[in-house]
Amino acid sequence: MKRFNHPVVGELVLAFEELRITAEDGLALLIYTAEPGSESEQKLRLLASWAAPTTETERPPENQLPENRGHRS
Template sequence: MLDDLVDMPAMVMGRRMDVLAWNTAAAALFGDYAPPHRAERDIARITFLDETSRDLYADWTSCARANVAYLHMDAGRHPEDPLLASLIGELSMKSEDFRRWWAEHPVQDKTSGTKRFHHPVVGGLELAYETLRATDDPDQALITYAAERGSPSDDALRMLLAWAAEVPSPMPADDRAR
């Protein structure tokens, strides 16, 4: 299904914000999700520990704070999760911003909205995102990103997708089979 969404970046996110699967357009927008270790495929970890995310998100602070609020929500739902506790501990140790915002105890789901990007290939983009969850597996979410038709962001996204079409899919074969 992800490969069929050729006109929009899309990914499947697990409840700890781990990236479970993604399409070529998502890799073009966000970067390669195929690092050597699966634990590194985590949106919260990337947001707080990868300096390039501060450049990619036009409003990094808002995105980062939303990620903290989402992790708080997940911690409330799954208080005994050792992997989540480990992620929160790691981010608390390595990021002063995360530690400060975690202490504020925000709680919020990620459902829909708009994000602005400063992409290194195509420049500014404003994309609407939608989060879709299956009722029988709410711990996984499909997140899609789309530009308003006819907008400068639509032109930039189309240019990015044309550029990405020339690059083979970055998802390792074992993940594509999921």
């Protein structure tokens, strides 16, 4: 678990995974997730809602959206 202090929503406690990039020595991809139902998940959803487009004209066309948007494995 890693703790972050966000200037607006406060403390976020997130689990993370590190994936090594084998094509380039020394690189890794870090993936942070909040525990489902946690206060941190609620705070992340709040932050995401601020970044979300508010009108149809601001949204990308459906054919440009990622296939697995929001999908968790």
